[in-house]
Amino acid sequence: MLGAVMAILAGCGSKTVEPAEKATGEEVAWTVVAPIRIDSVRTADGGRSLVVDAEVPDGARECVRGLRGEVDTVEHGTVYVRVTYETPSLDRESGCTGTQRVAATVKLGEPLSSRTVMVNSLDVYTPAGATPPALRQCGENGCDPTPPRCTSSSYRQAVNDTDIPTHTSWEERGCDDTWLVLDLSTRMGPVCGDTADGCSSSNISQRWFYRAETSGWKPVATNGEAGCMGIHKVLPELPTRLCASLPRLDRD
Secondary structure (H helix, E strand, C coil), X not given: CHHHHCCCCCCCCCEEEEEEECCCCCEEEEEEECCCEEEEEEEEHHHCEEEXXXXXXXXXXXXXXXXXXXXXXXXXXXXXXXXXXXXXXXCHHXXXXXXXXXXXXXXXXXXXXXXXXXXXXXXXXXXCCCCCCECEECECCECCCCCCCCCHHHXXXXXXXCCCCCCCEEEEEEECCCEEEEEEEEEECCCCCCHHHCCCCEEEEEEEEEEEECCEEEEEEECCCCCCHHHHHHCCCCCHHHCCCCXXXXXX
């Protein structure tokens, strides 16, 4: 449902303006909201403007008006941008159940240069590493992910990029310039206290193998067997020195 997934502008709530008319002749309120999704950001006018491509409601009647992009503030090397519009789509009877792509232009006081852009306190874009005029969208690990290294921060990035539950802990089992082996442990079951009080939970453990890429450690295989025999069936190129002494996974 479009109305259910539309993001109300963060930090501002919703703002109702003058009513429109439903197909039945009844009135429907127009509301100021943020776009459903930001698709891309690019520079224009020699870097003195930004063009924000966004997904907004669409339907047989007018579903979007007053599209507006503006700079909130500029600080710490980031331009904070706000994109809003008015829509009756929060009411399904408005008929605005489809989507369309629109472009909002944001005038800057000076060229963007090397600064990053944050749109509606959610999406972050950077000119670094992008092909002008496009900006590159930053990911969960920021705009400049940690290069793959045998360090705690690099292991955390590897865990974040693995399809596992949040709040998972890790133990490094082997690492070099190309390969990383981590044992990941996720506590499952109810949130409770002392096991003596009848509280029971368990650990789900997995062993993941990663290959170094430009953006960080990429998970390439998982195998829980001890030693090299199991992993070499699916990842024969893994150096023996990184798997020969692997123990069996601990399971609670």
